[in-house]
Amino acid sequence: MQIPLASFGTFDQFRDAASTGAAAIDTLYFWILGICAFFFFLIVAVLVAFIARYYARPGHVEQHTPHHDNRLEALWSIIPSFIVVALFWYGVLFYLDLRTPPENAYEIQVVAKKWNWSFMYPNGVVDPNLHVPADRDVRLVMSSDDVLHSLYVPAFRVKMDVVPGRYSELWFNATTPTESFDPAIDPSTTGADENGYDLFCTEYCGQGHSAMIAKVVVHKSGTFETWLAEAARIDPTSSPAELGEKIWKQRGCSQCHSVDGKASTGPTWQGTYGTEQKTDKGTVKVDENYIRESILNPMAQIRDGFKGVMPSYQGQLKDAEIAAVIYYMKKLSAEADSVPATWEDAGGVPGQEEGEGSAEGVDTSPGDGLDAGEPIPAEEQTPADKPDSEEAAAEKMDVEEPKTGEQPETDDAETATES
Template identity: 50%
Template sequence: MTRASLITTALSRPILSATGSGSLFPAPTSTTAGNVDELFYFILAVSIAFFAIIVVAMFTFIFKYRAKENFEIEPSPNHNNLLEVVWTAIPALLVGVIFFWGFVSYLDMRQAPDNSYEIQVTAKKWSWSFTYPNGHVDNNLHVPIDQPVKLVMSSDDVIHSLYIPAFRLKMDLIPGRYSTTWFEAHTAGDYTLFCAEYCGTQHSTMLAKVVVHPSGEFKTWLDNAANMLKTMTPVEAGEILYTRRGCVQCHSVDGSAKVGPTFWNVFGTQQALTDGSMIEVDENYIRESILEPQAKVRVGYKPVMPTYQGQLKEEEILALIAYIKSLKKAKEVTP
């Protein structure tokens, strides 16, 4: 353990004991999370120490120098060079320590190692999309343990912010440009990924799962996930894609109202469009709505759906169509 860690632990132990827990945050599970925690607890301990000193001194002076009867004003010093040097030097030293500590930690968090495994991240209202080097796309972030992972991120619509509390990781995604960040997870398990920038009515549901695979299991998962269309029926694959590609955020499969039209019992029906015409929900309409969602907008809904042009393979579109068709069949056979 470093000297900084020992000092921080000693200063923060009374704070953590008072809270009744070993930490104010989730357990750190990345290589840089510990540095963030140590700096936070150091700043917190210094702030509490100065708060206590100031409050004690304030009440001491209030009691000692309170107004008294027959009180005569006595000569008192109006300047003290030593005192001024002390109350300037100590805060300056502490600020310098905090700045240096924070700057070094920031550089470590910004510079991804050369051997990092790169994953493309795309955010859109209100879902996440993670693209792996072999072309597989998932709505959850799967990573290997004990290997640096670099995220190259962008947004398709508004500003989003990727936030993984367990890794102490947060980075904004801005439309029209790329941002990057990295981490190295050292504990296998599942962790929650949030959007930390308000992005619309479904902002609170824009969640994903970070799955840190134990040693040797990540490659097996990736190979199996990439071959999903070859091992499943179109309906089964479509149901997975419905969740994986973010359709679930705006389209229900039980008839309930959401931002977009429900998929329940919609195939083969006639629907009114905002231009006053009618259209049958068939394979061509569904395909066009996926690739050019603004072309034909249903009455009662806003044209807010982003395009999936270039993001879905033809086989994936066919699987989604098969899944939507199966929802109609399921209702028809229900008593």
């Protein structure tokens, strides 16, 4: 909807509506605005007329004025009641529609944290911008890693709080595909809805709040699937260990696993690969099979000194991603030299057409893991790797605690220099 006088300089207050629900919101909004404006001008006009007509003049004798008129009272009570009830009625209808996602909507997981957005797709792709198909109901399931945030897409006329400790949801059906999108352009430097629709955080969440901006890219029907498949593709010339590190950071492993030798909730990954460890089912060699099993079925064997609190990543990490974690753990161990530089060197990306056959050493068929290298003698193991008691583990956790607290501060500093 194009509204004259609606632009304040370069900032477009009223974005062109780009979702199916936007028209109803706009209609209601402009009815409320119109009715308010009508009564505002009517009341001010009457006020001015009465001042001109009835102001106190010298020699004027006060006359009797009527104090009450039932017909008038009824008129100005009943008419506004109808107006207000009608606005409320439409408001409730639109609100219910806005809050009730249609069945079979395409679901995207949203995680807000100081100060960025992550959008997670059913095939495991994680992107800092929201990509959606045009002409399809999309449902966002949103959660926050830290404080209260709020997701707002002006062009879609949707807004919803993102609250720590619970899920909130939002849905829309985007009608107008994005013409061009360049992920390299910083979303906070472009104006209204250029390079994708603006997506803002609208709950003041700290220093970097104003930079918590992302773009909504609406893909023409049929092209979204292509984008999604392309985004999931792993570049065969990229490094498997680097992908493993990215997974460790982005998929939450870092909350419980350190890579610097310190045990926290879970064992450290530094120097663990290739060692022998005690579990509740006996001694085990940390090899491909054990790592894969630990990720898919963490309860199968629980390392001594740790609790079985790790969630299963069954269905969440693809074969190639598990392989990447294995390469990353290997990179952090005495066998770092044997880690291939690229997927191509490793014989291709597991599960991806170009490279048939799984990577050397990552093949998880029984027995294969055993020839991955000599076990490291017990003396060479990192002591922090195997806390001897529950208390030791708890103590280590306490020491770790400030580390998590520090995180936002470093972010603070970064943002401070940016702005």
